[in-house]
Amino acid sequence: MKHLDQLHVLILGLGASGLAMARWCVRHGAVVTVADTREAPPQLATLKSELPSATFVGGPFSAALVEGTAIRAVYCSPGLSPQVMAPVVSVARSIGLPVGGELDLFAQALADLAVPPVVETAEDEATEGEASEAATPDADTVTAPEDQASERQAAPAEAAVEAGTDAVARTEIEAEAEAEAEATESPLEDEQPAPPASDESVAPADEEGDAPVPVVEPPKPRGYEPAVLAITGTNGKTTVTSLTGQLVERAGKRVAVAGNIGPTLLDTLAARMDAQDLPEVWVLELSSFQLDGVQGFEPTAAVVLNVTQDHLDWHGDMDAYAKAKARIFGKKGLMVLNRDDAIVMAMLPPPVKVKLQRPQIRAHITFGADLPRRPGDFGIERVNGMAWLVRAHEADETIKRKRGAVVEEEIHLQRLMPADALRIRGQHNALNALAALALAVSAGCSLAPMLYGLREYSGEPHRVEPVAIIDEVEYFDDSKGTNVGATVAALTGLGVDRRVVLILGGEGKGQDFSPLAEPVSRHARAVILIGRDAPIIEEALAGTGVSLQHAASMEEAVNAASRRANPGDAVLLSPACASFDMFKDYAHRAAVFCEAVQVLVDSPRTAGLDDDEGAPA
Structure with missing residues (x-):
């Protein structure tokens, strides 16, 4: 990572990625300035305590962060929008400064680690020793270093790959090598026995006829190639x-x-x-x-x-x-x-x-x-x-x-x-x-x-996560489904072999909800709408022929869904929206959903289906 040594670097944004870039750059000798549009971002105290040499600049981004400064590279946090970064990034590029992000630094680090470490052989040392003697007329007057190798510049620590981190060969995908679930494998037909050692690799036999001794070539050093x-x-x-x-x-x-x-x-x-x-x-x-x-x-x-x-x-x-x-x-x-x-x-x-x-x-x-x-x-x-x-x-x-x-x-x-x-x-x-x-x-x-x-593998939290089975109806938490595509995937996936009662709604983020219409029409028994943009979603689904019902709270939505569901159905919370209109975040939304389901677990329904519900389609 020598390219960072003494390099003046500007990092835009002090979130998790920005702090990680600052740590990495300081670790490898860079002079780091971190800028954030906030005067006191949450990670500021951590930056100051861990990296006291780093400079922090708060407030709106401007060209002054790079113009007329010693900055020679700009790295951007992924959470910042292009519009926010534009005053800095456009000027940086116009004056020829490289602009990248954490992934660029990671890719460069792997490239640096792939360079094999310098390994000196005994032959190299002998050659150097002979050259030293030839250049010194009176060896008694010169004190040889105890360890010449220690005076040579070592390779960077990052390039020294331990024995336990041998490179992983990048595998060619060939079908015959991939049927590995089978109990046995046949050897490849085109494999050939190893060729005999060449004359150059065999030491000459002595006069008494001893067998020649192969000279084993030391393995060439390899860098880190994961x-x-x-x-x-x-x-x-x-x-x-x-x-x-x-x-x-x-x-x-x-x-x-x-x-x-x-x-x-x-x-x-x-x-x-x-x-x-x-x-x-x-x-x-x-x-x-x-x-x-x-x-x-x-x-x-x-x-x-x-x-x-x-x-x-x-x-x-x-x-x-x-x-x-x-x-x-x-x-x-x-x-x-x-x-x-x-x-x-x-x-x-x-x-x-x-x-x-x-x-x-x-x-x-x-x-x-x-x-x-x-x-x-x-x-x-x-x-x-x-x-x-x-x-x-x-x-x-x-x-x-x-x-x-x-x-x-x-x-x-x-x-x-x-x-x-x-x-x-x-x-x-x-x-x-x-x-x-x-x-x-x-x-x-x-x-x-x-x-x-x-x-x-049991899955990730809030991603079509099974919650409970009540009266032969399975409840799923997909609160992480905050966009239309996620909800379409969840509804289509569960709807292959059952009908679904879907809980939808929240902050729509200006999305087009029309892609929901086809899978709702095909897989949903009913839709329960919650949140600020429920009317917009209702308009998009009006032509599906599926029952649409509004609920003022998550508890009300779960109760309504339980009444709509038939045995063998699923109740799916997959809102296709952000949660901030009703909840702290998607995890809080999931927690309220699970609490409402738990109430049903403690008191399962015994009544029959609603009058307007028919047999499973």
């Missing part, structure tokens, strides 16, 4: 990130999970470096804010789970939002794509025409709710009413497939596990499981132990 798995998407990021980390761990690899999920990228890297415990695999949750404008980030594999309307106030429009998401793939990372999402599939570059060869398409894996049709892809197969997670393999496992080749091949499906064996519920979570498997396989993880990990 697998990096990156996850983004409008919805499902945290679930897939957490699940991928668990699967990699079950497969026996050292793993670190960081990013938007917490803790921060740089704090996690610093802690693992200090502990001399660098992971074999990084699993990173990345937001569109973190990805916007990033340079030099090259993951082993990355996934965009889905793209639906969100954060348009930050990005401006859907096209800019999708382009920010697509930056997660870098220039050469394996692309893991949701084939059910047209916007995601459009991120795959067109095939490249190569003279006298088939067109070459970028290496990618897809997953979706249908059957996979390419070797290596994942999907769902329905057999006799049961949904299975499956993976496609080449029908002829002895034929190797060139990575990226555009070919039509016969496939067979490997059934991995029934979707009902997952503890996370809904079809959308089955797709999340497939995405996590695809990522972990790309890091060289074996399928068999990961399937056990899938069965163990």
Whole structure:
């Protein structure tokens, strides 16, 4: 990290990411100034106590933060909008200053750690000793250093990779190497025995005929080269990130999970470096804010789970939002794509025409709710009413497939596990499981132990989290569903095999609620509306033919939903809105929902269905 030494750095924003960048830059010798639009942000006391050398500037951002100063680089916190940062960022770029964020610093750190440490051999030392003697006519008059190596400049500590952190080879995804859930494996047919040692590698035999002794070449030093798995998407990021980390761990690899999920990228890297415990695999949750404008980030594999309307106030429009998401793939990372999402599939570059060869398409894996049709892809197969997670393999496992080749091949499906064996519920979570498997396989993880990990994973709080079953009606907390896309995914996922009574509403953030109409019409028995923007949602759903009812409180909404639900149904809190009109945050909203459900647990209903309810559709 020598590029930071004595570099004057400006960090915009003193949130969790801004503080992490300040810690990292100071750690590596930078002169740090932190600016925040607030005069006294909550992290200010921590900054002053941990980093007394750092300078803090509070108040509105202006060009004066960089013009006429010693600042030579600007790093931005992801929570700040482009409009707020514009007075600084535009001037910085106009005068040629690099502008980045925490992900840029993380990517640069991995690049620095990938440089092999300098290791001197005995031959090098002997050569230096001979040169020293040749240059010294009278050796008795010169005192040789006790340890010449100690006087040489050591490589940076960050580049010294411990023996326990051997690099993880970036795995080529070939179908015949991936059927690892099977009990046995056949050796590759094209493996050849090791060639005999060459003449140069064998010491000559002595006169008595002793066998020659092979000269073993010392291994060449290697830098730190972990697998990096990156996850983004409008919805499902945290679930897939957490699940991928668990699967990699079950497969026996050292793993670190960081990013938007917490803790921060740089704090996690610093802690693992200090502990001399660098992971074999990084699993990173990345937001569109973190990805916007990033340079030099090259993951082993990355996934965009889905793209639906969100954060348009930050990005401006859907096209800019999708382009920010697509930056997660870098220039050469394996692309893991949701084939059910047209916007995601459009991120795959067109095939490249190569003279006298088939067109070459970028290496990618897809997953979706249908059957996979390419070797290596994942999907769902329905057999006799049961949904299975499956993976496609080449029908002829002895034929190797060139990575990226555009070919039509016969496939067979490997059934991995029934979707009902997952503890996370809904079809959308089955797709999340497939995405996590695809990522972990790309890091060289074996399928068999990961399937056990899938069965163990119980999900994240407030993300279609089961709460209770009352009178054969299951209640789910999806309070984290704060946008339309999240609610569509939850409703569609649960609605595959049951009817749903949906609790919707709150602060709509100016969203278009019309995408809710089709899944509500298909899967909902009734909708209970709460919060400030309930009338706007009601207007969007007026043509669905589904019963719409208003409730003044969460308790009233839960009671109304329980009356509407039939045995076998689900009651789903998935508001598609922010919570601040009625609650402190989404966690508080979830707590009130769960308390209301608990009241029902303590006094389950005994009355029949409402008069206006018919049989399950």
